[in-house]
Amino acid sequence: MTQAKEKEKQHATKVGVYICHCGGNISDHVDVEAVRRRLEKVPGVAVARTNMFMCSDPGQELIAEDLKNGVVDRVVVASCAPSLHETTFRNAIRRAGANPYIYEHANIREQVSWVHHGAAATEKAATLVEAAAAKAGLLRPLTPIRVTAARHATVIGGGVAGLSAARDLADRGIPVTLVEKSPCLGGQLARLDRIAPTGERAPELVRALADAVLNHPHITVFTDAQVIATDGYIGNFKLTVRQEVASEAFTGTEACYIPFSGMRPAGPSPSEPREFNLETGAIVVATGFRSYEPRQGEYGFGDFASVITLPTLIRKMAEQDTEGSFLEIDGRRIRSVAMIHCVGSRQIPGIHPEDASGRLNEYCSRTCCTATLNAACRIRETHPGTRVYELYRDIRTYGRGQEELYEQAARDGVVFLRFEPDQAPEVVRADPTDGYPLKIRVTDTLTFSENLEVPADLVVLSTGMEPNDVSDLVEMMKLPVGVDRFLLEVHPKLRPVEMPVGGIFVAGTCQAPFDVGETCNAAGAAAVKAASLLAEGHVELDPFVAEVDAERCKGSGACVEACLNPGALALVEMQIGGQTVRRAQVTPALCLGCGACVAVCPENAIDVCGMTLSQYEAMVDAIVADQVAADALR
């Protein structure tokens, strides 16, 4: 479209501008009446109104009435951040019988009245509303993309997140296939004993969940299986699953629980590897975590047999399950155990060495403080003769009932020593005369940096969480990964279980370190999101996707090359003017709407609906309009 035509179109529309006082939040700093008067004079603006609360029923009614009466056919609301009320106003427009995509939002609270004051605030607010009106003049009605959706979900991962999500989905009537890489269900939860802070038995939780899943008529479980290929899009994914021959033959006719492995579904498993396809509407990725493996020599790990990790301690204690004055590990009486926190977590550049791939785990694993304190309390409770030392940087017992565990540990006689990250404790062999195999040298900041030596029969490293390596899924499904290597949701607060690829959800510790409760919360949220997506048999998607102007397109293919989601754009043969030509074509359900194609088209023949380049240019023009006018007067 030529510039003149764009201008013509812009001014042919009737933009309604609705400016909110926000009860004084805006109008205390922005003269909203002055903004209204200025906007009234802008070409293309049919009406400008103000209201104390535009989001209130009377405020929304103002907009609806103007639309119904034909006074306006485009809408700009100038109010708070769009994250709060953009949807509110789109819905108000829809209820008024108009297309919800004729709407543009001007953010004059968070980005004006809360950060600027006086005349300058009013000037900026007016300019931003003018820019929004300029864009609104170029908006056109759009139709949501409707795609049929297979009424089926696939859950990848059979840990607590995957089991919870599968059960919740199936309970809502959605058939589910659960694909688990290992031979057993239960994930890392099956490798625990008592769960902090309530003391529940992890095996019982796993059994209950796995039983519910294995006996559910809507759930099919494949263990020893992995997704090896994916194709398709929201509502219409095609997965290829490969199931291996079980490493250990299991022919039981009933599922059985194997301690510290998990629930083994009833056999038999296939006698040779097989591959099969799944057509599924939504995917929940619940691939979990692995415990950090200390490197050789880290706090003596690998050098001394008496240095073990917390998961190993938990297992050994559970397998022993005896009471006596002293804890016994591998037949040895443990008179003194030293537990070192933050191993493999909160690593600091320049202090902690990077791993072989050059990475550091700079995040807090969040659950290990409580897990360590839980183990310490258990030792003190069941083996009161064993002394427990906790060497920590900070204690982070967030969450209900967890701080109490810290207090209980202190009451139970656990001795706390605090170290600075650059003065990490040193685990060394003790002198033969010391009577202990190991000792830990530590500079304790709680005693004003006194250098102390802790004798130990056992050193336990409180290891953090690392996401499982799912690079194959990341590559296949185009999943975003954070710098911490955990999967990255669209927005941590507003869309916490959604991946940017429509129809793919994330649940549990593949996303971040979570405890069991948080994992189940995330799984429940992902299940509900997936179930509501599939409930109707079709899905409606925002139409903010690429659109090709076939008249302008010359078939250069630059957009196809730049496209970040393979399959979203393709050159196809079509008939134009009686000739067979190759032109770009968008598959809307696959398009991410990122606009990578827009920038590279030599013919300007592709744009993202609802956020076109010319709309952005019109906004910039409005922002610099006062400068242009001043220049003209010079």
Add this chain to the structure above:
Amino acid sequence: MTVPSQAKGNKILVLATESCAYPGADSVGQAHSTYPTNVYILRVKAPVLFPERFYLDCFRKGIAGIIVMSCGEECPYDGAYHALARRLDRVYQAMKAQGMDIRRLRLTAICTVCNRAFLNEVNQMNELVQKPAAGEPGQENG
């Protein structure tokens, strides 16, 4: 069209990603932290949408400085950040060729709670665009 080497005004355009930097700017507002009024924030899905000429046109129209506030390595569109970085390299080359101060265009990553980083970026750019000599030839490597 050649872009004037010196900006006409002092307006700063911020292209802020809807997933990260735009909510980040809202977070600055929620904290009531003030910053210069000549900062104008546009919400974008991914700044990879803008071709080289968009930036040069903005400067030609009178925008003094542009800050592209992306999601950085945490971009939800796999590959978009690197494509954007390569594109901005080409814009820098064009700016240099036209004698413009390349500090007037800045690529940065701002998260949803990066209040301090956001304020640093806009204040630094404001300092640059307020200087009378900003944008004059010879400043580009400063």
